Amino acid sequence: MKKLQIDRSQMFNASLLFFITTAVQIGVEVHGFQSIIFKDAKQDAWISIILSFLAAHIVVFVMFKTLEMYDSDDIYGIHLDVFGKYIGNLINLILIIYCFLVYFAIIENYTEVINTWVFPFLSPSFITITLLILVIYTFTGGLRVMIGICFFSYILPLWILIVLLYPLEYSNVNYLLPVFDNDFISILKGAYSMTFTIVGFEVFNVLYPYVKEKNKAKKYVHLGLLSTLSIYLFVMLISLTFFSGEQLERAVWATLTLFSIVHLPFFERIELLTICFWMLIILPNLCLYAWSAYRGLTRMINITEKKFIIIFAAIVFIGSLFIRTRTQVEEMTYLFGEIAFCLVFVYPFILNIIVNIKKLFSKKKAKKSGSN
Numbered sequence: 001m002k003k004l005q006i007d008r009s010q011m012f013n014a015s016l017l018f019f020i021t022t023a024v025q026i027g028v029e030v031h032g033f034q035s036i037i038f039k040d041a042k043q044d045a046w047i048s049i050i051l052s053f054l055a056a057h058i059v060v061f062v063m064f065k066t067l068e069m070y071d072s073d074d075i076y077g078i079h080l081d082v083f084g085k086y087i088g089n090l091i092n093l094i095l096i097i098y099c100f101l102v103y104f105a106i107i108e109n110y111t112e113v114i115n116t117w118v119f120p121f122l123s124p125s126f127i128t129i130t131l132l133i134l135v136i137y138t139f140t141g142g143l144r145v146m147i148g149i150c151f152f153s154y155i156l157p158l159w160i161l162i163v164l165l166y167p168l169e170y171s172n173v174n175y176l177l178p179v180f181d182n183d184f185i186s187i188l189k190g191a192y193s194m195t196f197t198i199v200g201f202e203v204f205n206v207l208y209p210y211v212k213e214k215n216k217a218k219k220y221v222h223l224g225l226l227s228t229l230s231i232y233l234f235v236m237l238i239s240l241t242f243f244s245g246e247q248l249e250r251a252v253w254a255t256l257t258l259f260s261i262v263h264l265p266f267f268e269r270i271e272l273l274t275i276c277f278w279m280l281i282i283l284p285n286l287c288l289y290a291w292s293a294y295r296g297l298t299r300m301i302n303i304t305e306k307k308f309i310i311i312f313a314a315i316v317f318i319g320s321l322f323i324r325t326r327t328q329v330e331e332m333t334y335l336f337g338e339i340a341f342c343l344v345f346v347y348p349f350i351l352n353i354i355v356n357i358k359k360l361f362s363k364k365k366a367k368k369s370g371s372n
Helices: 015-024 033-068 077-117 123-137 143-155 158-163 166-170 185-193 203-211 214-242 245-250 254-260 270-297 305-319 327-369
Strands: none
Touching: 015 143, 015 203, 015 214, 015 245, 033 077, 033 185, 033 203, 033 214, 033 245, 033 254, 033 327, 077 123, 077 203, 077 270, 077 305, 123 203, 123 270, 123 305, 143 203, 143 270, 158 270, 166 214, 203 214, 203 270, 203 327, 214 254, 254 270, 270 305
16 A cells, blocks of 8 residues: 655645635535525525535534544545555545546536626637646645635635625515425425535545644534535525526526626626636635545556646546537536535445444454454
């Protein structure tokens, strides 16, 4: 088993996990997650959001329980220890492919938004190449640079939330009533629909060895989840009170529609500014998923960061040539959401059980050998 090589200069303080959590969870999906949840939970969609984050807190708790058993190893090393070289590397390969798929989905969704709202006649390939070059530049700066981007992607876009207060002038609180009118199964379906929107915290399975104060890591991740919950809940409540049910169900990008009604004296179409500004918000998503894939690949082969990210970007670009229509993007996002649910919300429990069983057998074996 190849040991994890940790560059001490790339380690960071646990408090930064708060910003990383929010940065990786708020991405391009926030543009139109409302209609997806509303189709299932209707006016109780805000309850679905709370339930989805409650599930995320439980998963994070279990995830850290597993990581704490190994102290200074990541999920890739845990797989190799628990399952052995061949099965461990196979599971690691699945996680690497998952990181690639999420990265690809983010790129495609953001490219579509840019093409639809800002530059309808600009080649999607040009937008994709521009994003990939930006990620390559950031990625080669190292982990601490990516974490610095996470900090700024949390602080700088806060003005966007203030702008979203403007539609409250036209909101109708009665749209939220009656509360709990939908059955619990529908509300759970709405929570399930949030899967692809709130994933991202699974990157801590790879980041954990690089945290300096590991005993404080869990606390800051949970605080980050609460921060993300407040943002998604804020956006959803404004959307539910502004749009009627029929309007929200048909709205592909409800958040962008909310921005489009805001008219400032010095800026006519503020949604264009927010879409372009969103590049700063999705950049940490892209960088950390690419970095997570890179850390897994280094367990199998020797490859430099620069060579990896160039090959990774080339594969993403080639894949983007086959996705062009809105229907294809929706189908791809839905499929990746199902994969993410299995790997992010189900698999951590299975892994934790297997690790505990292995540790139990190891202790019993150690006792027997000690008594002999």
